[in-house]
Amino acid sequence: MTAAPHKISARHVNVFYGDKQAISDVSIDFDRDVVTALIGPSGCGKSTFLRTLNRMNDTIPTARVEGEIDLDGEDIYAPEMDVVQLRARVGMVFQKPNPFPKSIFENVAYGPRIHGLASNHTQLSDIVERSLKRAGLWDEVKDRLSDSGTALSGGQQQRLCIARAIAVDPEVILMDEPCSALDPIATAKIEELIHELKGRYAIVIVTHNMQQAARVSQRTAFFHLGALVESGSTSDIFTNPRQERTKDYITGRYG
Numbered sequence: 001m002t003a004a005p006h007k008i009s010a011r012h013v014n015v016f017y018g019d020k021q022a023i024s025d026v027s028i029d030f031d032r033d034v035v036t037a038l039i040g041p042s043g044c045g046k047s048t049f050l051r052t053l054n055r056m057n058d059t060i061p062t063a064r065v066e067g068e069i070d071l072d073g074e075d076i077y078a079p080e081m082d083v084v085q086l087r088a089r090v091g092m093v094f095q096k097p098n099p100f101p102k103s104i105f106e107n108v109a110y111g112p113r114i115h116g117l118a119s120n121h122t123q124l125s126d127i128v129e130r131s132l133k134r135a136g137l138w139d140e141v142k143d144r145l146s147d148s149g150t151a152l153s154g155g156q157q158q159r160l161c162i163a164r165a166i167a168v169d170p171e172v173i174l175m176d177e178p179c180s181a182l183d184p185i186a187t188a189k190i191e192e193l194i195h196e197l198k199g200r201y202a203i204v205i206v207t208h209n210m211q212q213a214a215r216v217s218q219r220t221a222f223f224h225l226g227a228l229v230e231s232g233s234t235s236d237i238f239t240n241p242r243q244e245r246t247k248d249y250i251t252g253r254y255g
Contacts, residue, residue, distance in 0.1 A: 006031055008090075016062075022045050023227075024226045026067075028231055039221070041224065044223045051176075054174060055077070092165065092176070094178075097154055105145040108127070108164050115168055117169070131164070131167040135166065136189060172201060180209075210250065213234065218234055224245055
């Protein structure tokens with residue numbers, strides 16, 4: 001039986017901001033149905049690398065990406081790649097919840113509407129309901145879909161942003177420290193949600209919280225000073241790391 005091809009393959013990826021190199025020769029694969037955690041000290045390149053996976057670095061004028069990143073075997077940096085379509089396939093949830101200043105309904109409906117995923121209001125309503133249910137938010141907001149998304153609590157706003165990301169039926173979800181601005185109860189809800197979403201998407205999560213990485217991921221990659229030090233199954237990385245630097249970080253010698 002041949003192994004399923006990787007969802008995303010990155011090979012020899014380098015990222016520069018002007019003259020400064022932020023990522024150095026990173027090669028790693030991400031698979032369907034797997035949560036991969038990117039861990040490492042602040043400023044080690046985790047978020048920069050994450051942003052290469054859906055070309056968010058394109059929005060930074062000085063950023064330059066070298067190497068190859070394939071999504072289902074297609075080079076996402078090829079000139080013919082439609083970046084809008086790419087970002088629908090590879091959704092992103094940011095560190096701070098960033099709902100649009102629109103109603104809860106419109107926040108989730110926005111993507112399906114611009115991508116033409118619904119041909120009438122009933123279909124659109126179905127997508128909104130399904131996305132909010134998957135994001136574990138429906139029961140809390142179903143009676144106030146016309147209220148502003150910005151009126152929700154921080155944890156609810158983050159789940160709204162996850163609902164917004166999954167409404168366009170992505171294949172990959174990138175999460176950049178999605179719980180760092182949240183309290184423990186909201187964090188637990190997001191972690192629970194990541195477990196539930198795992199079977200449907202490839203999920204890549206940047207976290208500075210090692211306990212969180214251990215709880216939510218099946219694979220972990222440790223970054224340090226812009227380089228990928230090692231990656232492997234989460235249990236191996238946490239209990240039996242091959243590299244001294246990984247061991248030092250996991251045991252709290254630096255961070």
